[in-house]
Amino acid sequence: MGDGLVQARGLRKSFGGFEAVRGLDVDVEAGQIFGFLGPNGAGKSSTMRMIACVSPRSAGFLQVLGMDPDVDGPRIRARIGVVPQLDNLDTELTVRENLEIYGRYFGLSRAHVRRKAVELMGFAQLGDRADAAVESLSGGMKRRLTIARSLVNDPELLLLDEPTTGLDPQARHLLWDRLYRLKGEGVTQIVTTHYMDEAEQLCDRLVVMDGGVIVAEGSPAELIASYSTREVLELRFAPGTAAPIDVVERLADRVEVLPDRLLLYTGDGEHLQAELAHRGVKPLSALVRRSSLEDVFLRLTGRSLVE
């Protein structure tokens, strides 16, 4: 099979009677940032754990770095970096100790991990907290340390499970910048997220998962082109006013009815807005915006609440 760093065919994972992943076909090529997008419970984390060789697959084919996780788990884990959804730092040790100890688990010499720890603390902007206990760090700092730790073995493949959940906007942008830099250095990355802007910013290719299966696949632009329109007109009406749904449904390509607003999918938002005004539709506010991955996501995974 090709030069995919990760290849899955008919990949399945069950926990007792519950099937979290129900037949996944995935190819991740070297150098890409590949995204798994989906609501909670879609099977993203289960998939990531199988790729990270910490969760045996229930059925199907899986190859990571050309090896079978069931056979070569330790050898694969030696060459990947993992950022789990929940931080699992040793909170009673310092920032530096966490990096050094973790590096030692990859069979690296003390001298090497000492140097590497300093480099990674710079990368994560934690240099001034080097000898602080992890307990004393803020949530964002802990997250940055977890990410820095995942790089201690110079991984070829980096698995990031919801890396920016709980980070403030500055920290998210800092992290995105770091991930771009890593991509520039040739590190292949697999990211799960339910933030659409993150997937759109970062991912070369992505799959949308729902209920343990892939419901769409492509680049962010391709997905927007296939599952949405070029523009979206968002209309808000005064509370208690009945929205003129039948009128807008006739004029827009597609309409999503949200609790607080209407999303009108159309090629030309300005034009649609003018048409509606002409027909006497008077919203409280109207906004024309470019269609985003969020629109694709809403279309594919349904209207139910996604946290």
Added chain:
Amino acid sequence: MELTRAATGRTAGPLGGVLLVVEHHWTWYRRNWRATAVSSILQPLLFLLAFGVGFGTLIDGTGRAAQATGGLDYLVWLAPALLCVSAVQTAVFDSTYPVLSGLKWQRHYLAMTATPIGPGQVVVGHLVWMMIKIGGCGAVYVAVIAVFGGVRSPGIVLALLIAMLAGAAVGALVTAFTAGVEDEGSAFTVLFRLVLIPMTLFSGTFFPVDRLPVAIQPVTWVSPLWHGTELARAAALGGGAVLPAVGHAAVLLALVAAGSALAVGRFRRRLYR
């Protein structure tokens, strides 16, 4: 632009991985030993003062007491057993909350097993570290007992090694128990009160088990602490027969093996689910 990258890609061998886990524990201990000194040093000293020194003055080494202790000073007779009690207590405490923290609260065992290290190395590394700690604290304990006149022969060193083995047996079993605990609830309290305390009282530490009613004596045979105590006492004081000694050692080794295997299996299921 260079678009491929080579990871360091190394894996430590099976034993190397165990030593790295021990190194991790040592790093923690170097920073936190003061906090654990209470349980690993102070508590054994209190036992020594209360039973060896205080209670021991009531036992004059004549009559029925002399029958039980073989005519030795009570403190001399007690010393090897205290090493075992201390080892077993350390093993129980170190294999309950700290292990569940690694699995559940702090979850650093999950971080460790995401590297080339596997669950078996985490378990064995934990047990090896525990034995090292028991050995180190035990050496301090032996020195203190010697100051009070409780050490009669160099056999006490062998007794300490046996205490480490007893600690490993109990530690392996308790680690396996902890790995099966999802929600701690009262599990550990029950373990401390219904297992650890009775075991401490009725394993021949403070009086020989042959002083118990004949019907109850077989119950003490399941206690790893009893096997450790009998063996340690024979090593420190001499006079033990060979066959029982081999039997006690075999039981302890079997418990280490069985407890470790059970613990590794449960760790694997829990960490790699």
